[in-house]
Amino acid sequence: MISVGIIGASGYTGGELLRLLENHREVEVVSATSRQYSGVPVSRVHPHLQDTDLKFEDVGAGEIDADLVFTATPHGASMKIVPQLIERGIRVVDLSGDYRFDDTETYEEWYGIEHESPLDAVYGLPEIHREEIASADLVANPGCFPTGAILACLPLVYEKIADTFIIDSKTGVSGAGVKPTALTHYPHCSDNVIPYNVTGHRHTPEIRQELSRLNPVRLSFTPHLVPVTRGILTTAHTFLLEDLKQGEIADIFRGFYDGEPFVRVVEGIPGLSAVRGSNFCHIGCFDVDDNQRAVIVSAIDNLVKGASGQAIQNMNIMFGFREVEGLDFPGMYP
Amino acid sequence: MISVGIIGASGYTGGELLRLLENHREVEVVSATSRQYSGVPVSRVHPHLQDTDLKFEDVGAGEIDADLVFTATPHGASMKIVPQLIERGIRVVDLSGDYRFDDTETYEEWYGIEHESPLDAVYGLPEIHREEIASADLVANPGCFPTGAILACLPLVYEKIADTFIIDSKTGVSGAGVKPTALTHYPHCSDNVIPYNVTGHRHTPEIRQELSRLNPVRLSFTPHLVPVTRGILTTAHTFLLEDLKQGEIADIFRGFYDGEPFVRVVEGIPGLSAVRGSNFCHIGCFDVDDNQRAVIVSAIDNLVKGASGQAIQNMNIMFGFREVEGLDFPGMYP
Amino acid sequence: MISVGIIGASGYTGGELLRLLENHREVEVVSATSRQYSGVPVSRVHPHLQDTDLKFEDVGAGEIDADLVFTATPHGASMKIVPQLIERGIRVVDLSGDYRFDDTETYEEWYGIEHESPLDAVYGLPEIHREEIASADLVANPGCFPTGAILACLPLVYEKIADTFIIDSKTGVSGAGVKPTALTHYPHCSDNVIPYNVTGHRHTPEIRQELSRLNPVRLSFTPHLVPVTRGILTTAHTFLLEDLKQGEIADIFRGFYDGEPFVRVVEGIPGLSAVRGSNFCHIGCFDVDDNQRAVIVSAIDNLVKGASGQAIQNMNIMFGFREVEGLDFPGMYP
């Protein structure tokens, strides 16, 4: 049993951490922080969590006491909190973008912020970095789009079957966070499909970094907001360098992800509702057209495998728990 | 550990039973039947259940072997299956309307079918009939609307504070089942609110029967289809017979449901997303206007507390398992 | 040809006025005001209006020059603008609640604001006040809920067939206006049904006032937010004072609304998608149950018959144009 704190627990990823940890047998949540809701019962802000007695606290990184802290804080904020936690000997899974990049320049260029406190961190995609995660003090939890996109492309890059990718992603609105904006206003985004940050989304360099570790790639990325609450459907278009058929590509994926606890190579087309609420990534399609363009489709829940579930998976690895502890349940369909 | 069969496992309630039983520690699902999908892996029909090796079987009530069978069959079909199961010593939770009524006449009048094989059954709302459920061989699992409506009215009827109710319910489309119809066609029911069976819905006599056990009621019921996947929001309008304030009504509800594992009396207004995917019923509001009209609002997931979750709760009671086994997780918000 | 100004033209009702007036043959929009967007082309804020050259202006009530002004301003704001316009001889259709009440006390009680400048105004529901509208200088355009509710109850009150009403209304999210809030944040209100102001909504006294002109009523009102962009579906539950059948009630409605250009008594149940984007109010259902409870259902587009369309209908009456000018097109289904 370890003690866990959540800094920034009033948002959606904070709520998901609390929901998922409620049934985790190795963890006790000892602190859930929120400046805005300090003193307010968690059940007021997260209406599904009626059975917790926790109240939000306004506790800083210098006071929080736990074996592990999840920092569910925005980029720019994490870099002010994480170093102090690490210094105090607390292991950290950071859900922001602040520690995801190998080089600070890329971060500063794409995020437009000077990085005050770079630290060594492991990129927390277990399908690539499981071993380093196990011994890491600081894990940078991947972005939601990168999780879906990297898992859809990885086997092809590894096998050098493809090096040019156009990633056309469709995300549910919860990915934009809990704060109301003109973009997420129901009458604006319902019955609509809204491309945004079409060529300049910050997750682009993150996807490129992880795939390029294996082999060079030329990758373009465009996200769309769709009228869906949860989920990211990634359509990866690529031109094959070899003449492969659908079944052969599927076999490559099945071999590559064999034994992975949360990746499933499915028959047919993955659906968002099949992974809803769960930590699974479904991958499928593998169609090839007469232009040698192949299509790989992946589906995740952006708040679970794309954020809080993956953070817990990383924690499980870091502390030697069963990797699936607290996460071994299927998605919710319909 | 008991063995469980599901007759009619390819629909939504069948899928929910399979999803929820996947993590039930006292149960092994030994058979999932479907005539249409006989021989097909369960994972093809229920895309979220990728980790089961079960295949649908076309097995009849005379052959299925299990300690308990869930009959997730339509009304009219259950009455042809259940008697044979009971005769063979198999305990049954029936999810249809066939065994919910004390008197056969009411059933035949509202369902327009002759009842071929009436049997003694216990109405499976644990909040009313927990003790009889424990020893029952046949439990008639409540309808989705009645679950939400009865729980919203019960304390007021018990306390004789109200006897006239107008129940205006709003249901998600999954309540209509897995079969596509003109009503459930996306372009028809999205961006729409559709009253149906406005004064003649079959759940009306079911609600009346259970509330009238306590005290006489005059109750009217109207359901609406709303563009929501899961959930029933019940707005119960009633005229108070006593001059009570909001806080007093809330206290009556809190007292009445004290200790209930799946009923929560919440601050403010219950939301569908707070119970989504879970077996909880949230009840709240309790506002009273200048006409002495009080409003009670309840929220359930129609497929869980309104169907498969409650069926498992009933099974847990029947077999002396922890009542919350397999069901003790919160809803999914957002 | 008259000249028209719109004060507060950047919101949804402003956008609808601009959309609908684009094809009005008797009107030229000479000014569309917005403090926030002063100088910005209308097409930037209202992306559907690409073909207008209008820019928002920051023009006050003292400077605007037009034959008629629509004040699409919030309650509390209109009372500071309207008197000046009237004084300057400009006729006004006010879309706020400021001038809807016969007595200032009711307004002040329900709106919680002191009324600075009461004026004589006509309540702009043509189905009741057509003649007074024709000669009015100030028309108070009805609220969205009252429009749907009053039209659903009016014939029954007139005929003294019913005097007790429970109005359970379901509104699309555009009714909350263009400003993002926690309530209208997509992940919060999608896949949800949210009762609000359950017994205290400001439209309650407005509905009561207009119906009580004919005969006394005891009326309760509860609105719900549903995941719909446009539309209000009103379910009016009432206990009949006479023993009437469905067909008889339908006949009463048909007779009462005979000749009305924008009310249609329909076969079956009205649907939001049948009136979407149009100025029509569809009324139907008329079912009666064994408690003598009758159900009347009405459907309107909250932004058209519930706001801007009705405002134009009022303008047409005030200036002697064809009442349907600019509004004579059907709804958009699906």
Added chain:
Amino acid sequence: MISVGIIGASGYTGGELLRLLENHREVEVVSATSRQYSGVPVSRVHPHLQDTDLKFEDVGAGEIDADLVFTATPHGASMKIVPQLIERGIRVVDLSGDYRFDDTETYEEWYGIEHESPLDAVYGLPEIHREEIASADLVANPGCFPTGAILACLPLVYEKIADTFIIDSKTGVSGAGVKPTALTHYPHCSDNVIPYNVTGHRHTPEIRQELSRLNPVRLSFTPHLVPVTRGILTTAHTFLLEDLKQGEIADIFRGFYDGEPFVRVVEGIPGLSAVRGSNFCHIGCFDVDDNQRAVIVSAIDNLVKGASGQAIQNMNIMFGFREVEGLDFPGMYP
């Protein structure tokens, strides 16, 4: 004034033709056929069209009498109807795929049907074929995806700035027609994004044919079903052959479509809600990333510019009416 018939008038495109023609000043609809609903008032099937007295008739191509007939019939059905109409001297706009291809082989390969009766037809995209349409007896109305895709790519192909395209389209569910299916069942397609016919959609050769008339292209196409009622958002990814900036591409598009009555090159990103219900195609974005990949986004209403509106636009051209007659109103936002 011409007389018009609609064969297959009970579906969504039939309903849209009837809706749009209701205000067309040069047309009288003399016949709306439907085998299934023969004798039924149009207002029963199309609930928004309450003010028409038309009834569906079961009239064949040999009996219908009109100056022009819209055949809103499925592919395979049109080829059995159209030749007879043409022979009888009736001009035809066919909304199916049967007459869209220059060579019968392509049709037969992609549609898997033998073509019984090829005829000379003009592909009814006015932005390419306006002049031939004017004198055509048979116009093959374009598919919904091709309309959005071709208009998004055309200027780049014409200018030889790009020759490789990946078209990732997102369509509303009304594109699947009025018939309920498992795919269009609300609980299945809501809160979901569903790629389908990923590399084999029949609209692929149609898009290729029209673009290739200008210059050779290598084009891949993948459609997705999104939880939207109306609209197609097309994301066209292309690799530029020249080093162009966003503003330069925008200028090319503005020049190319200058004077087009229904194409608007917009600032920013086109939205489905901006064209909803209208015949407009909005085109925008034009972002270029560091891979020289440019993104063009177009938005149409699949039932209007993608079907019935364009059919009326073609009719207007064929008969020398104002091209915008009956169609000159903006989209409906929100």
